[in-house]
Amino acid sequence: MTDYTPQQIVARGGRLDAEAAADAIDNHPGLEGATYSILEEDEDKNIWRIDAFPTTQQESDGLASVLAGYKVKVTTEVLADADWLAMALSGLPPVKAGRFFVYGMHDRGRLPASTVNLRIEAGAAFGTGHHGTTVGCLQAYDRLIKARSFKKVLDVGAGTGLLAIAAARTGSKLAVGTDIDKPSVRIARENALVNQANAKFVHASGLGHRLVADNAPYDLVFANILARPLISLAQDIKRALVPGGTVILSGLLRTQERMVKAAYLSRGFRVKTRIHRDAWATLVLQRP
Structure with a gap:
């Protein structure tokens, strides 16, 4: 048995196709814990992007199978053998939402004075504020x-x-x-x-x-x-x-x-x- 190699799966397509694919991921019984995001990558060209980060080969195969049923272009990239999650989080910019300013440890030196500043370290949990x-x-x-x-x-x-x-x-x-x-x-x-x-x-x-x-x-x-x-x-x-x-x-x-x-x-x-x-x-x- 070999260890799972961390991957990033990227799917690009029009908004309706990307939303339908994301909806299918949400409703797939084997992908309830899957980590992914969906965002608009290019407004002029109507390109929406799904980024998924499977944690097991079974989850990776399940995501690939679901995405194959929709009109999206899928690419898979092997992530470097490192703490890729921590590295990705360290590069996230702070987020301002109303009076709240959400930041990571790497931004602790530049906090606004007029906001409710919340330092959130995500680790393996969902909810950085982004x-x-x-x-x-x-x-x-x-x-x-x-x-x-x-x-x-x-x-x-x-x-x-x-x-x-x-x-x-x-x-x-x-x-x-x-x-x-x-x-x-x-x-x-x-x-x-x-x-x-x-x-x-x-x-x-x-x-x-x-x-x-x-x-x-x-x-x-x-x-x-x-x-x-x-x-x-x-x-x-x-x-x-x-x-x-x-x-x-x-x-x-x-x-x-x-x-x-x-x-x-x-x-x-x-x-x-x-x-x-x-x-x-x-x-x-x-x-x-």
């Missing part, structure tokens, strides 16, 4: 807290812990985050310490963990995951919110917005606003 879904959540949250505060906040699928940490740093008395990935929970806890944020993180699937249940109901729930889990968790999220509470949903493509929204509208939620960034959508809804 992805369109994370930026959308931060922008939505920034708009909300201009009008009111949220005493109790739950972050479902916390990844690096960025969203729960942002809440804790802007006045929330309780910020709880969950993730199904144990390394992500460890990374989120480390990021909370670095940012001196009173945010707690637990390893959990769904909203049944004791820490989550004992502190319910919440004034605000973040759920930056994937379209299918967002739909399946709609009723649980409703129960976890106070009447009139707010949920910020993301992790969904624009093409998935309608079906996710339908799951929440059918439970009485009202859409307050939506944010589109690249191919991604963020929805802000209010519980009745």
Whole structure:
């Protein structure tokens, strides 16, 4: 048996083709943990790009198989035998979203004075602040807290812990985050310490963990995951919110917005606003 050689899979095509391929990745049962991004590479030529970073040969084969079914040009590049993730993250620029300035250790010497500065080290977790879904959540949250505060906040699928940490740093008395990935929970806890944020993180699937249940109901729930889990968790999220509470949903493509929204509208939620960034959508809804 040979060790897996890290690869980067790049697929380029028109927006509709790229979004359809990304949607297929999201809905493939064997690719639920796949790491990828989708963005507009050339607006004039309508070229959209998917970058995928498989971690096993099985995942690599699955991505290649899915992408082969769409009108996209696929290339695969073998990554150097090094800590390529750390190297890639070290080159990421800081991100500003509303009042929030998200940066890595390599940018710690150039922080604005008028922003809420959040140092996030991703490691193997999702959520550096660069992805369109994370930026959308931060922008939505920034708009909300201009009008009111949220005493109790739950972050479902916390990844690096960025969203729960942002809440804790802007006045929330309780910020709880969950993730199904144990390394992500460890990374989120480390990021909370670095940012001196009173945010707690637990390893959990769904909203049944004791820490989550004992502190319910919440004034605000973040759920930056994937379209299918967002739909399946709609009723649980409703129960976890106070009447009139707010949920910020993301992790969904624009093409998935309608079906996710339908799951929440059918439970009485009202859409307050939506944010589109690249191919991604963020929805802000209010519980009745």
